[in-house]
Amino acid sequence: MKDIKFKNYICWGITALSVIALSIAFAFFLSRLEEIKKTVQLIVEILMPVIYGAVLAYLLLPVYNKSRDFAARWLPRFVKKKKTVRSLSRALGTLVSLTFIFVFVIGVFSMIIPQIYTSIMGLQDSLGENINEFSIGLQKMFEDNPAVERAVIPMYKQLTSRLEVWLTSDLVPNMSTLIGSLSSGLLSVVLVFKNILIGIIVMVYILNIKEVFSAQGKKIIYSILPLKTANHVIEEVRFVHRVFGGFITGKLLDSLLIGLLCFVVLNTMNMPYALLISVIIALTNVIPFFGPFIGAVPSAFLILLVSPLKCLYFLIFILLLQQFDGNILGPKILGQSTGLPSFWVLFSILFFGGLFGFVGMIVAVPAFAVIYSLITRLVNRSLQKKELSLNTSDYMNLERIDEDKKTFKR
Numbered sequence: 001m002k003d004i005k006f007k008n009y010i011c012w013g014i015t016a017l018s019v020i021a022l023s024i025a026f027a028f029f030l031s032r033l034e035e036i037k038k039t040v041q042l043i044v045e046i047l048m049p050v051i052y053g054a055v056l057a058y059l060l061l062p063v064y065n066k067s068r069d070f071a072a073r074w075l076p077r078f079v080k081k082k083k084t085v086r087s088l089s090r091a092l093g094t095l096v097s098l099t100f101i102f103v104f105v106i107g108v109f110s111m112i113i114p115q116i117y118t119s120i121m122g123l124q125d126s127l128g129e130n131i132n133e134f135s136i137g138l139q140k141m142f143e144d145n146p147a148v149e150r151a152v153i154p155m156y157k158q159l160t161s162r163l164e165v166w167l168t169s170d171l172v173p174n175m176s177t178l179i180g181s182l183s184s185g186l187l188s189v190v191l192v193f194k195n196i197l198i199g200i201i202v203m204v205y206i207l208n209i210k211e212v213f214s215a216q217g218k219k220i221i222y223s224i225l226p227l228k229t230a231n232h233v234i235e236e237v238r239f240v241h242r243v244f245g246g247f248i249t250g251k252l253l254d255s256l257l258i259g260l261l262c263f264v265v266l267n268t269m270n271m272p273y274a275l276l277i278s279v280i281i282a283l284t285n286v287i288p289f290f291g292p293f294i295g296a297v298p299s300a301f302l303i304l305l306v307s308p309l310k311c312l313y314f315l316i317f318i319l320l321l322q323q324f325d326g327n328i329l330g331p332k333i334l335g336q337s338t339g340l341p342s343f344w345v346l347f348s349i350l351f352f353g354g355l356f357g358f359v360g361m362i363v364a365v366p367a368f369a370v371i372y373s374l375i376t377r378l379v380n381r382s383l384q385k386k387e388l389s390l391n392t393s394d395y396m397n398l399e400r401i402d403e404d405k406k407t408f409k410r
Contacts, residue, residue: 049195053202057210060097062249064207068093090208097207101200108279240370247366250333255285257333258292258325265321271314272306273299281318285325287361289349292322340369 029036044051057064071089079085206213222230259282266274277299284295296318304311340348348368352360380390388401 049198050202052195052199053206056101056199056203057206058245059248059252060100060203060207061210061245063100064093064097067096094204094207098200098204236374239373243369243373244363244366247369248362251286251288254325254330254333255282255291257329258282258285258321262321265317266314269310269313269317271303271310273302277302277314281321287349287358288365289326289345290361292318292325340365340372344368344372 068089071092072085075085075088079088218234221233224230225233259278262281263274263278266277271277280299281292281295284291287294296315300311300315300318303314345365345368348364349361352364352367354360356363383390389395
């Protein structure tokens with residue numbers, strides 16, 4: 001009996017000391033919040049090449065795996081040694097991944113930079129004529145209401161004159177210098193900037209030894225946690241990878257198809273700046289829900305300066321494109337990779353976007369899908385222990401649950 005009491009006292013003492021230690025640590029954390037924040041930022045800055053490499057490796061994982069597996073099936077016809085086949089397969093997967101990166105970067109910038117230059121120069125040439133046509137259209141629109149015309153037309157003329165002065169005096173004369181410096185800057189980033197270069201090297205290492213990292217991670221988890229808990233943790237990690245991998249790769253494919261479709265339709269409609277606008281729509285479409293509308297704003301403004309009627313047609317097309325992507329193409333490609341209701345999709349984008357900006361908006365849906373799934377399973381497990389219903393519909397208009405019979409009272 002004394003031994004039991006002594007053990008209880010020891011447990012209570014350890015618990016009290018743990019609470020006091022945690023309280024002191026938390027108070028120290030709050031008092032040194034700025035220093036800790038700077039330390040974390042310094043660590044992140046030092047590890048930025050590794051972060052770049054890890055992100056690139058994760059994005060290119062499907063490309064690497066597909067090319068490596070293809071080589072592993074094809075090479076045994078010519079090479080007999082399994083070790084040589086494995087080495088050559090990894091080398092081919094690495095080569096295809098690196099080629100994919102460079103082709104994508106060079107292709108995108110070779111399309112965007114000349115198109116931006118051509119669009120701005122064409123905009124300057126046609127700006128005066130477009131402004132006059134739009135001004136005449138406004139006057140005809142408000143000819144039956146002189147008071148509105150007297151209020152709107154001077155404001156419009158003042159705005160357009162400022163825009164014209166900015167284009168002719170500031171932007172266009174410096175375009176050659178701007179494009180040249182931008183091109184040389186991009187080239188220097190690819191060739192010199194150490195974070196990107198080291199990140200690509202890190203990516204190659206991660207892609208080729210990812211199985212070793214996975215095995216080491218499992219080894220650590222099983223060494224620290226009880227067997228049942230470790231199995232749950234590994235299953236959760238697989239679920240996170242399945243959600244993130246499925247969503248990100250699917251969204252990239254979806255955005256590529258939307259960009260191609262946009263380019264074909266805009267060319268068919270004889271819209272100006274079709275290539276530039278299609279690239280903008282494809283890039284912003286990576287952001288769920290808000291992406292097409294974010295890309296539509298600058299695109300619509302460019303078209304408005306050329307033709308207000310075409311701008312209206314373009315806005316209608318973007319609305320239809322967003323509906324097609326959200327209701328037909330997106331579900332076909334993404335399937336049930338997240339399983340989030342529409343409200344929580346909107347909530348997650350606003351929340352993570354507010355915290356982490358553009359990157360937060362991209363990863364918001366899969367990140368919140370993991371959190372949502374975890375909370376759902378915890379709630380269901382707790383309800384099962386209490387022998388209560390798991391169906392949400394059973395809790396509609398619920399007033400109380402009988403404590404003895406566990407019946408639902410409405």
